[in-house]
Amino acid sequence: MSSSPSINQGPNTYDAIVVGSGISGGIAAKELTQKGLKTLVLERGRNVEHSVDYITEEHRPWDEPFRGQTDRRKMQEEQYVQSQAGPVNESNAHFFINDRDNPYTLGEDSDFLWIRGHQVGGRSLTWGRQCYRLSDLDFEANAREGVEIDWPIRYEDIAPWYDYMEEYVGISGQAEGIPHLPDGKFLPPMAMNCVEQDFRESIEQNFDNRTMTIGRTAMLTQTHNGRGACQYRNLCSRGCSYGAYYSSQVGGLRDARETGNMTLRPNSIVYEVIFDSDTGRARGVRVIDRETEEELEFHADVIFLCASALGSTQILLNSTSNDFPDGLANSSGALGHYVMDHPFKAGAFAEMPGYEDQYYHGRRANGIYIPRFRNVNGDQQDGFLRGYGYQGGASRAGWARGIGNDSFGVDFKESLREPGPWSMFLLGFGEMLPRYENYVELDPEVTDRWGLPVLRFHTSLSDNEQNMRQDMADSAAEMLEAAGGRNVTPFVDDYAVGEGIHEMGTARMGADPNESVLNEYNQAHDVPNLFVTDGACMTSAGCQNPSITYMALTARAVDYAVEQMNNGGL
Amino acid sequence: MDRRQALSRIALLTGSALSYSTIAGVLGGCEVPDAPDWQPETLTSVQAEQLRLLADTIIPATDTPGAGDVGVERFIDQIITYWMVEEERDHFLSGVGRAQEQALERFGDDIEGLTSDQRAELMQELVEAAEAQPADVVKVEMDAAWAAYGDPVEVVEGTRQPPELEVTLDPFFYRLKELTMVGYYTSEPGATEELQYIHVPGRYDGCEPLEDVGRTWAV
Numbered sequence: 001m002s003s004s005p006s007i008n009q010g011p012n013t014y015d016a017i018v019v020g021s022g023i024s025g026g027i028a029a030k031e032l033t034q035k036g037l038k039t040l041v042l043e044r045g046r047n048v049e050h051s052v053d054y055i056t057e058e059h060r061p062w063d064e065p066f067r068g069q070t071d072r073r074k075m076q077e078e079q080y081v082q083s084q085a086g087p088v089n090e091s092n093a094h095f096f097i098n099d100r101d102n103p104y105t106l107g108e109d110s111d112f113l114w115i116r117g118h119q120v121g122g123r124s125l126t127w128g129r130q131c132y133r134l135s136d137l138d139f140e141a142n143a144r145e146g147v148e149i150d151w152p153i154r155y156e157d158i159a160p161w162y163d164y165m166e167e168y169v170g171i172s173g174q175a176e177g178i179p180h181l182p183d184g185k186f187l188p189p190m191a192m193n194c195v196e197q198d199f200r201e202s203i204e205q206n207f208d209n210r211t212m213t214i215g216r217t218a219m220l221t222q223t224h225n226g227r228g229a230c231q232y233r234n235l236c237s238r239g240c241s242y243g244a245y246y247s248s249q250v251g252g253l254r255d256a257r258e259t260g261n262m263t264l265r266p267n268s269i270v271y272e273v274i275f276d277s278d279t280g281r282a283r284g285v286r287v288i289d290r291e292t293e294e295e296l297e298f299h300a301d302v303i304f305l306c307a308s309a310l311g312s313t314q315i316l317l318n319s320t321s322n323d324f325p326d327g328l329a330n331s332s333g334a335l336g337h338y339v340m341d342h343p344f345k346a347g348a349f350a351e352m353p354g355y356e357d358q359y360y361h362g363r364r365a366n367g368i369y370i371p372r373f374r375n376v377n378g379d380q381q382d383g384f385l386r387g388y389g390y391q392g393g394a395s396r397a398g399w400a401r402g403i404g405n406d407s408f409g410v411d412f413k414e415s416l417r418e419p420g421p422w423s424m425f426l427l428g429f430g431e432m433l434p435r436y437e438n439y440v441e442l443d444p445e446v447t448d449r450w451g452l453p454v455l456r457f458h459t460s461l462s463d464n465e466q467n468m469r470q471d472m473a474d475s476a477a478e479m480l481e482a483a484g485g486r487n488v489t490p491f492v493d494d495y496a497v498g499e500g501i502h503e504m505g506t507a508r509m510g511a512d513p514n515e516s517v518l519n520e521y522n523q524a525h526d527v528p529n530l531f532v533t534d535g536a537c538m539t540s541a542g543c544q545n546p547s548i549t550y551m552a553l554t555a556r557a558v559d560y561a562v563e564q565m566n567n568g569g570l
Numbered sequence: 571m572d573r574r575q576a577l578s579r580i581a582l583l584t585g586s587a588l589s590y591s592t593i594a595g596v597l598g599g600c601e602v603p604d605a606p607d608w609q610p611e612t613l614t615s616v617q618a619e620q621l622r623l624l625a626d627t628i629i630p631a632t633d634t635p636g637a638g639d640v641g642v643e644r645f646i647d648q649i650i651t652y653w654m655v656e657e658e659r660d661h662f663l664s665g666v667g668r669a670q671e672q673a674l675e676r677f678g679d680d681i682e683g684l685t686s687d688q689r690a691e692l693m694q695e696l697v698e699a700a701e702a703q704p705a706d707v708v709k710v711e712m713d714a715a716w717a718a719y720g721d722p723v724e725v726v727e728g729t730r731q732p733p734e735l736e737v738t739l740d741p742f743f744y745r746l747k748e749l750t751m752v753g754y755y756t757s758e759p760g761a762t763e764e765l766q767y768i769h770v771p772g773r774y775d776g777c778e779p780l781e782d783v784g785r786t787w788a789v
Binding site for chain 1: 729
């Protein structure tokens, strides 16, 4: 490919540009460079070198200045949005943005938590690492139920790409033969503890159509592709020098760099894709250098937007021209609409009596997974379409169980030397329906510190999600009761859209250019050399953690793009 | 859910993948200065010594160090100086003052002058007082909360705003006990001598007999 003449000649000219270096951008960079394309990877945040920049990795509990919680004042001043999401803590807060530099606005009756990691590697440094395939239960859902538009692909289109990506990334998990949660190319699974093993048995005995498996996670249970196995420290989001969980640092970017074809440029805020009206193609991108505030232009034959669903959408909305007054590749008007996330924060927990003589060794940064059992295999719910899966696990209470009671003294101290009772915790992650009314737009007034219009969110939950969240709590409680749990406590806590950090859907795929932004290969209907392969492409959400799907779609899109380029079809 | 419920939920979950940051997320913590010539920043030297002794009454030395041996009073001074807002700090310090008054009333001596048995009796009185006193939830304007530090927050109008800061004014015993326990069990002696901590476990075994594992994992 690199031998073919480029129409864009010059010092800032490449065969391909990838915008973003997270989960999707890392894979785009690897695939493009391994196919011989000179590729520029633009990342808006600072550089993060593997291992070198994992500055808190070696901290012991007593080394943490605030013992696990970031300075409350600093959080309130600089990370008042980021700190509201579960994963942010003292030892990883430097991998999340400063909210004062990156504001956004809310429409009436809307809320959204936008959790971002502006650095090389993006949120692949801090992600939850859970990897589940979508199936035709998901790809056919919209068409089957008459919700919005049909996906332009089916499971068979993506299955080989799941294989390809799972083998590359390294996913530990257990094959279960569940048609709607297809098995993958798994490394050996992590172990369940005794309570989890019995809980699985109880579910299978007491409930048709339900089972439980160990979490399928992008964490290595053996050395793989030059990376080390998990050491069970449960410090993942600080960065892992063993390379035991997948990140762009130890995956896509590493392998792209090895080809010699990648130029990685951190601190490069892409704010516009340049559209060439004469050719009907994208010519390149405009960039503000975050450090020098210099404005730059880079050109390429093909452009991959992998800036996260909302990041890519913001760039397209901001790329206006006579041909595309409402944002590039937006002749359909779908751009920015159909925001989805995975509503969660509903479930149940209970004390699990017994097993007093059993404990565990090591901190497994993985839990269990209960695959969707609602509206599948004959189950039919009146209150909601689609379904949810549970994540969770069993553990024994530690010393903190002594807080909040009246005991003190020698006996009290001695009592905490032994672990407390076992408990089991189930947390639902549900599918959110695509709705036109859930959308982002450029705010007409508010700009960020670089003078760029910020996003304005119009997002809320519908009854479908509210009813589903109640069922997450009820069904979890039911399973805990059946397994002999004590003090079973269902909960439905406040949740804001975005809090699942699975935002998606704002440049959806579809067969009809009048209703969708992207075609079946993540290629913009309107602009043939423009691809969007992050979460923006999702036509529906599934309830599965989405990153492995983005990776598979990215690799598939690159394969298609390069084939088209080689055939002169782009 | 009130804070006591939140704490008990967290206690139940302790030991899971959620444990450490979740607990600390609610409770907070701070680096304990270990300089030999340490001087408190907010406490008086007398209050620091009184808190050291009270903490040691909650977690006394046995065959392992107690809370009075690992600098819990230094941790408490850091928390009230850099983490608490004014309302929390005043509330906590007035609790220290009342404990001292109770010591004088009951035993005719300062907290520092009491025997360990007398301190245990005093602690039992603090427990009973705490049981009788409900916690107060106070909403604090963020700017006001941090005014003492300068740099009031300016957030662009119309953008997603910081949440309202809510603080809970716990009865003295509960807050003291919480600070004592966090300070102790996240200290090196508390984590590694009283309990056990391995930075790099290297393996996961989900079902190991407790007698082989030994004590509670600190994290």
